[in-house]
Amino acid sequence: MTDTLVPQSVEAWEGFADGPWTTAIDVRDFIQRNYTPYTGDAAFLAGPTEKTLRVWDTLEKEYLSVERERRVYDVDTDTPADIDAFAPGFISADDDVVVGLQTDTPLKRAMMPNGGWRMVETAIKEAGKEVNEDVKRIFTQYRKTHNTAVFDIYTPRIRAARSAHVITGLPDAYGRGRIIGDYRRVALYGVDTLIEFKQRDKDAVADQPFSEHWARYREEHSDQIRALKQLKAMAASYGIDISGPATTAQEAVQWTYFGYLASVKSQDGAAMSIGRLSSFFDIYFERDLAAGRLTESGAQEIIDALVLKLRIVRFLRTIDYDQIFSGDPYWATWSDAGLGEDGRTLVTKTSFRLLQTLRNLGPAPEPNITIFWDPELPQGYKDFCAAISIETSAIQYESDRDIRRHWGDDAAIACCVSPMKVGKQMQFFGARMNAGKTLLYAINGGRDEMTGKQVVDGFAPIEGDGPLDFYEVWAKYEDMLDWVVGTYVEALNIIHYSHDKYAYESMEMALHDSEIIRTMGCGIAGLAIVADSLSAIKYATVTPVRDETGLVVDYITEGDFPKYGNDDDRADEIAATVVHTIMAKIKAIPMYRDAIPTQSVLTITSNVVYGRATGAFPSGHAAGTPFSPGANPENGADTHGMVASMLSVGKLDYQDALDGISLTNTITPQGLGRTKDEQVANLVGILDAGFVPDADC
């Protein structure tokens, strides 16, 4: 693109260095040419202003405390959600630093029935409200939903695998999420320019022989343009014109937030992450600070106000859903820090301001602050991260090096570990298959170990009462994995086909490039149990215990065997092989919309539910008990310390799990040292060591 379609907004872009970003949508280029790395310490930061404390106090007293008692503060049962469906709402009269609520009242939840009506109805009733029959009629008679479409298409074997819990948590009745709009575009370019670009991209595909592909492309672009217009109208209802670019730091934050707000007004995806904002905002802060238009206290007040808004996003969920996800998360993940491709740190003063919100407003799980860690990050920032972690336990860390190598330096995490290039990539969220239960199906020839029901046909069980043979079990496991993986990916293809059709994320996709990368985020649960069980079969003596029908329901394991999570290559290699084998099987299957298949090992909250539906294992794992989370070693199996378990997890090949690997550890501050300085130094050391396992030699 060489012409200057983007209107040169002299005032808005004054002082910014030119580059490709001025003639095409390219936020990364804008950041790289304009941001100021910060290598100092936290001394410059400001505490909360009176106003921040006042608004936070009102929110706590009048809304959050009430919600904690009732579970749900309120539901609007008459108005199906949309970008501009609700009148403006405020926390209080003071609430003007950053404005905008999902509905007209804080914490009031909106219906988003495009995903499926049944969930909405259940959630309304569980909140003690009555369903509006007119709304119900619309979404059950006149307007088909994602959920209905999926079940129209589902095959018998998908239904069987689903009800036997071999595949669980599929986004077939709720919004899939895991899409991050590049909300910064709203601020940098203004909505009118974004509409112009989308219109031009749309019309670049026309006058061709008919194909469903280009018809869908044009239809989706029309949806996106409509969403951008609604976004403008929604902002206008708050008295703010966002048709042009933001001119100040406050506006940059406000415009960006409007983009995010429009998304959470129209979609209730399982994860609604906000992206990578700090260095972007910092450019505006630096400009305003230099011009004397803003003080540090004012800058902090703006970030505090935004974070406060990100803490009160609410979706109408069922109690069941809350149980699977252990609460009411929406994963407003804010990715920060890391290094640029040119080696400069992406840490700015605003990275510090973001962490400072945890002091100014107190700790909270949202937004999920996610630090891209590299040992080369500035020491002052590393120390501040560690200090805030110790104070609040509210920061998560990812390996910047792995993410940067694969997804570049303007990637962000969707949900908890899934990285993607902001505005250029989205994920088809795939929940996960139960790799543990699959092993038991392999041994039992497709009979469910909990119910005795024949779920999968055509597989011979392991016969006889003798000890299990590793090579026989592995061969059968591979066979059963073929069936489970095939069924699983087929379900995902169907789900995302339907979601695109009936619950398309117009707003988030309007803030993406027109041609994007799509990944299929497959996932597994039960890795540690599989690794330990296979290790037990290989290195100890495992004898199956059968019930009267011949079903293997338990195991007698005699002798010692290496366990995953102790930096013991014998067990860790089994774990790595399992991950690699599953990934290879996934890759062999065609994906909807040519998505690139990826895999995650990351159950953070749903491990209890998976465990409940699964029988006993050769590892000694008892039937019905929780799995360990993500890639964690089995609970209690890691006897050589947390760092040893980090090294074991580090042996899983990131290439096989590009959607992320999680290891959940709990460390108390006291467990890190006698003094705060010692605690900070030790936590920094563990993070440095953990994210560069090959730092040896």
Next chain:
Amino acid sequence: MTVEASTVVGTRADRLQRMRAGELGSVHSWELVTAVDGPGTRLTVFLSGCPLRCLYCHNPDTFEMRRGEPTDADELLGRMKRYRGIFRATGGGITLTGGEVLMQPAFAARLLRGAKEMGIHTALDTSGFLGAQCTDEMLADIDLVLLDVKSGDELTYRRVTGRSLQPTIDFGDRLAAAGVETWVRFVLVPGLTDNPVNVAAVADIVARWGNVTRVEVLPFHQMGADKWSSLGLDYELADVRPPSHDEVEAARVIFRSRGLTAY
């Protein structure tokens, strides 16, 4: 000296000879720990065998050397080598503990020498009771000693450990003379070691050692209780409660009043 085949199986005579040479040791377990047994993240190796029988011991499964796993020194040195990057990143190193490390002085000496050759920070966690077993060469390979002074008066020391206090004092004097950095540890057990007179006696002993950079007052806990019963051993402290925060603080104050840094 090169170790021949890495196998630990062999005739009893071979094994004994290799143990005497320090090539083979009896090891309970190893763990990577942070901020517990010295600075940074450490490879802590628990050696089996101890001459004391402390009533509050939380590792009674290390009392007897024969319960340990015969382990090649080279195997542990290989593990240290593997973790050099971690030690560097965290400012850590290795800690030998037990049991009582000085029950196997040749083995310990070989591990410490090997660690120093790789530039790794070393710590020795000991009661000091067998301090005489620690040669001057071995001492030169130790960067930090974690010295457990289990009581300050002879009677209590004997009641707690079954042995006498003097060897520990002698070892502490030697460490002070050699200028080896030392952290002193003292376990506060209500009704057993918490008499202020006893605590003050410990503090008086420690105060004269200029090489002590910190004192850790460790509150007694019941986490080792199950091990005693599973070993079929009689555990005398089943009814003892952990000390309160205030009681621990009071003990620390006694140390601090003598100019010591106490946690």
